Every structure is written in C-alpha cells, then in structure tokens.
Amino acid sequence: MTLQDTPRDLEYDVERIQAKWLAVWERTRPFSVSDPADKRPRKYVLDMFPYPSGDLHMGHAEAYALGDVIARYWRQQGFTVLHPIGWDSFGLPAENAAIKRGLDPREWTYANIEQQRTSMKRYAASFDWDRVLHTSDPEYYRWNQWLFLRLYEKGLAYRKASWVNWCPFDQTVLANEQVIDGRCERCDNLVTKKQLTQWYFRITEYADRLLDDLNQLEGAWPSKVLAMQRNWIGRSTGAEVDFEIEGRDQRVTVFTTRPDTLFGTTFMVVAPDSDLAAELAAGSSAEVRMRFQDYLEQTQRSSEIDRQDQSREKTGVFLDRYALNPVTGERLPIWAADYVLADYGHGAVMAVPAHDQRDLDFARRFGLPVRVVVDTNAPITGALPVIPPGMSVEQLLEAGDLPTLDPVATGEALTGDGRMIHSGPLDGLSKQNAIKRIIQLLEERGVGRAAKTYRLRDWLISRQRYWGTPIPIVHGADGALLPVPDEQLPVLLPPTEGLDLQPQGTSPLGGATGWVEVPDPRDGSPARRDPDTMDTFVDSSWYFLRFLDPHDAERAFDPKEAEKWAPVDQYVGGVTHAILHLLYARFITKVLFDLGYVSFTEPFSALLNQGMVIMNGSAMSKSRGNLVRLSDQLDEHGVDAIRLTMAFAGPPEEDIDWADVSPAGSAKFLARAWRISGEVTTAPDVEWKGGDPALRRQAHRLLADLPGLIEAFKFNVVVARLMELVNGIRKTIDQGPGAGDPAVREAAEIVAVGLSLFAPYTAEDMWERLGREGSVAFAGWRKPDPTLLVQESVTCIIQVDGKVRDRIEVPPTIGAPELEALARASAGVIRALGERTVASVIARPPRVVNLVTAA
C-alpha cells in the first residue's frame, strides 16, 4: 500500500496543509461542546479573553498557543474540554479611536473582532466557536447591570464623595491603575486630585477572605501572583487607640502597628485633607486657621510624584490643639502634615519619633520631643551586631561600636526589637509581649482594641465615558436612587448620533437628552438616568460564568452548568492582570457565592502566567523599532512552526526573546516529522509487538512521562522529547530495521498524537498520511506498555568519598549487600582506594554506591 500519491505530497507544503485542514475544521467544528449526555470527565480550560485592539500580536500568539496545549492535552486524556473564547470589547481605546476618526466605537470594535476571529481560526486555537461572547453586546452587558443591582441590594454598591484621580488634559477621572508614577497613562500629564461623587463596590468588606483564601491557591497559582495579591491587599495588624482631644467631645482613633510604643508618643499628626484636620483647625485661633488653609492648599497643589518623593523634607503646621495619651494622660500637640494619608487607617497617627523614621524626621524638623521606650540594645533578639570573640557588650559600647541610643543625634529611628523601658507596666517586656499586654490594658479601659487595616480600597467603578455598561440607576429629583427593575434590563447604550464623545469631565451620556431624561417611576415627575458607565473590569469579573451558558436570555448563567464546569480548572493569561482582574473576579465570585448563585469561592483553581514575547532584550514597540509582526511570522514559517516555537522556547512563565529562538528550526523539525509519516510502509493495523525493542522502549517511555511533563507545564521538555523520538525513528529507518518495522509506525503515530498539542495542522496531516481515520485531536494516548518501561540493566555509579570512580551495569532489582560486594570488587574502586580502608558504605540500589574511607 502506498500512502503518498501525488508529487506534491512529497514535500511538506505548509500552505497546502493549512488550507486543507482549516476548511475541514470550519465544517466539522470539532471543539464545540454541547452534548448534554456526554459522560466523560470534564475540564474547563480558559484563556484570558482579548481586547480587540487591531489584529492579534505575538503576545496573543504565545498565550493562545500555551492555553491550547493544555486544552488539547486534556482532550487526548479523554476529557471533554470546554475551551471558549470571546472579546472584552468595551473600553477606552475604542472610544478614543472613534473620537479620532469620527466613527462609532461599535464599528471600530466589531471590525477588529472580525479580524481577530479570522486570525485565531488560522492560528488553529481549539476554541468552541459556538460560545463566543462580546462584553459590548447588550445580551452580555445586561447581566453586568443585573450583577450591579444584586450588589446594590446587598449594600455592596454605593455612592460616595471622595478624592479621585483626575487628568486635567483628558478631562476625565482615572482609575488607580491608569496612573503611572503620578502621570496619566495616556497623555503623560500630571494627575491631580478632584473630589467627586462616584460609585464604588465594597471590595474592602471581602479583604480578609480575599487574603486568606489565597492560601488555598498555594501551589496552583504562581507564587509571584499570590505575593502580588497579598501586597495589594496589604493587611497590617496592630491596634486602634482612642485619644481624648481637649475641647472636643469625641475621641480620635488612630491605627498603629506598634501599640507597644504608646508610652513613647510625643505628638499626634492628622492628614491635612481629612475632615478631622479641618474641624480641629476650625476650633483654633484665626492665625492657625489661616496657616492651616495655606498648608492645605499647598498640599493639594503638590502632585502625587512630589508627595511620594521620600527625600522630600517633612512639612506640616501646628494646629494648637492637644490630645491626651489614654494611658499617661500626657498632653500631645496635634499637627497636620501630609505624610499622613487621609484615606488610610483613620487619617491620624500617634507619633513615636524614637521608633518610627517618618515621625523622627518630622520631630527633628520641628523640634518636637523624642522619647526612647524600647532599648534595642538589650539582648533580646538577633538584632544586635555580631560581638567579636573576647569582647563584652560593655567594651563595645565604650569603643562606640554599638549604635547609640539617641535617635535625635543619629537621625535613625530605633525600629528593631528590644526591651521596653520608660513604659510603666510594659517595662522589661519584649516587643511581642508588650503588644499583647498593651492591647489588653487598652481593652480593659475601653480606650483601644486589637485591629487590622488594609491597603486595599473600595473599587471605584464609575467612568465618565461612553463605551461601557450604563449604570442601571435613575436619580429622582429629590436625590433618591431608584434601581431599574430587572425586567426593564438592559438599559441600552443610546446611539452615538448627536453625542459629543470628547472627554469633558462629565459623562457623554448626560448629553443624550432623550435617553437620560426619564419619568420618575414613583410619580412620573422628571428624573435622570445615571450617566456613568461601569469600569470594564466589571465585565471581565464574571465572564467565565457566561461562557457556560452564553445564549441564555433568562439569566446571567445557569447554576446547573456552573455546577458542572466551574470553577475554571486552568486559567491562562499574562501577568499584567495579576492584581486587578484576578482580584475583582475573585471578589465577584465570593459575592455570587454569598448570594447562592455558585457553590465555590475561588473562580480559577489553577493559573498559568505566560511571559512576554520580547525582541533583543526589550519589550516590542513601534517606537523602539523592534516590533515583530505575527502575520509576517505566520506567513514566513507557518502557523505550526510559530506555535511550536512558543512552546519550545523555554518555561512558559519566562519571557521569550524572539531573537534567541528559531522558528525556522521548528519548521525544519516539523518537516522532518511529517516526512516520516510518509515513509511508513506498514498498514495501520500492523501488530506492533514484534517491532524494534529499542525504538519501542523510547516511544513508551515518552508516553509514560508525558502526562507529568504537560501537567507541570514543561512543554519545552515535551517538545524536546518528541524531537528525540523523531531522531530515533530516523535512525531506525536509515540505520536499523527500516521503515517497514512495526515500531516505526507505532512511534510515528505517537509523534503525531504528541504533536497534535503543538502543531495541529502537521499532526492532522501526518495522521491522515499514516492511513488513520478521524481527527488526531481526539485519537488519545496509547497506554504505555509496562514491560517496555522496565529496564534490563541500569548503570550504577560507584563513588569513593563522593567522587565517581567506576560504573557497573546491574539489574534494577539488585539488593544493597550484593551491590556493595560488586562495588568493592570493581577495578576503579581498587585503584582509587589504594592503601586506604573503607569506613562506611552508603548503598542506594540500583543507582549509586558510595564508599567512604577512614579519615
């Protein structure tokens, strides 16, 4: 039987193979998942969905190649794999492009989606094309609105006036993530602060759960991402202490991580832009009021950059007001200074200059008292300098080698551990014990308590832009917030005709008169829709659930489907989303859990972060002139070669420098593998048992190792092993039993199935050339034959004092005594040992024996 027929078949023709199989897949839709009777085990493999800005680029190519390896692997393992794709299609770039070109954002967005869809299909990503969603479709965003209303009902969506980031050039509010080093991410102008009333999601209420549940993900998420999430949430534990204020009824509460230093507090500092500061100043003299007002204005003029500059000298004004230390009754002057932040803790701190660097800097600048209450030279912890032998601590002190105890002189706060002094009931205690004791005391007297505080802030979700989900709230003339009833959803975005999308600091939707003006549902009087749209991170915080039921017109998703598929077994995407997107999705999942819509509390059971594709050591960009176009690469080397290069380049989480890898080499390998499939002369039903044992062993060892390698994301190693096997087949054909050996067919088929994870076109064509029916994508792994995995003999290394002196072939089942005897008798050992005698023997059969000589 001849498998190669036409002359064209003799060469690996990338274009022909791609065109052929692309047409087949378009017809058969092999990766659509819809059979409700399917009883196979399930996997949900999800790639982060793309934002439709232009065509796919190299970064997409890497992410989708790697996600596809995982999806295709589980299919070969006999799982039904849900691997959907959609578009995160609301957002600023569409709006900006629309403004620039005078288009409707819809045109730009959906044209780009079409282009990306075509590219993805060409790229042979094994997506379920029947579940596509776009977040900018009303069928999708109506459920954002539904979700918003559920949060609103629970008190988790609320409005508040607050200082927000404001770009004076773009005339818009910016999210924290859009502020890079104090500048607007888009126009690079300095960002200022503006007080606005905005919608927030109360994510801080979930801070503890968001932090603690990360422990469940240990090992399944990259440790880097876990660390980033922990940093971002930023929980610190300590205590709240209530201070009485002279001339004020209410106490002021401060947060501190060092309540043990309470006796060392010598003044109090409040944030100048806090309500408290304004109130305290108001109760002071006219002169203080003026000085405070000046300072406040100065603070607000200074940019984020200035404020974060740590070399900047401390500034502040004395408010001529006093607080009373709750344990000593001591009078503490109150200052306003911008090194205290209004929105962290309570916007006020108890200053302990001896033991806090910032407080010390401030105290030294303004001549405030400094009192040491922790003797950091006391021998309590390892914080002491190393004491050279023969010298006592006293001698060192005399020699001036120990740090002096006076922070005022040195300018260095004593932040280390030590023994408490000048602290009444705390004297003599260590830091940890002092913290416990003082909290106890404060609680007994009702003037303080253990407390936690967080860096995490509530999630500002309003945007004054057009291209997003309208917030489903109507404002009554009396200020009432009236949620739009579920049955009236979606609140559709009005058409852009007649709207000015140019950012002006208020939402463009406010100008859509016919849309924004609605009757008050209570009495028909004039009312207005909320003109803001939602942050697009809302869209992506639950899309993985919509994929389970993307066409459902009755609800956001079917809880039964969620039960079947969710949470996502494997999530794949860039580390750029390591904080915000993942945090928001985790938050919304917990909310949906609390509301009873899902039965799990974490959305993504495992996470793989792929690195970036860079060029010559730096990120690709037009301005650098090092941009590599994906379409050029695909044209030049073929889809499979590019996909294989992405997998082979190295560990997935590391960056790929395109200058260091060889797509041409990948193409060469694919051609080599493909050619073998045409050389096989045995029929598909040949009995392989009699095939060349060496090749069979190699092939079966690969089968045995493959699951572990893929599941550890060692795709580069799998590709290397496939290359090895192809080399083995080549050798068997050219220098061994020849192409007619059954082992050659067996190994070639294993290569085809293995390659189906990385190079779907080539694998499919090989499978056909091998005379196999059906798609290779579902062929499944052959079971490794255990008899082929057992080695007849292994090489045992024999060491003398840890150095290899000989190696012998032994049966794998050899016992320790026997092995030791062989080792002692080996020529290399006798030579190395010479006159010396063996003191002890470490035998680890069958791999190693170590003979240790007497000293």
Added chain:
RNA sequence: GCCCCCGUAGCCCAACCGGCAGAGGCAGCCGACUUAAAAUCGGCCCAGUCUGGGUUCGAAUCCCAGCGGGGGCACCA
C-alpha cells in the same frame, strides 16, 4: 526599605525525592549526497552550575550571606 522570581556550554534551555552535570534546539565546524548550491542525512566541538560559607557519605538541587537581572508594594502609621 519590605516581599516574590531567576542566574547551568557562544546562545535558548534539560537534569525526578540531594546520587554519572546534558535531553532537545540555535549558532559553529567536518563529512555524505549533488556538476554545483539549496534541501536532506550523518558526525564533531562546547560548561563543572554567579560568588563565599554551611548541612551531608554525596549539593546545580537544601540552608545562610553576598553579587547580578527581572518584577510587585512603599511617607500605608
């Protein structure tokens, strides 16, 4: 300043629970085939694992301290 990764041949990268430092590729060199070149096939060359300590019979692997690179958080009380 605090925290998280990573440092192995000229380059990209392997090396299981600590046990022969090398699987694979790129580049280079040599050879076969060819009138020649390309393609193809075969072969060869190449490091003692960033540095210094420690643990161990034995360390690329574990621990400590540095150095170099990447990343996150940061006047966060």
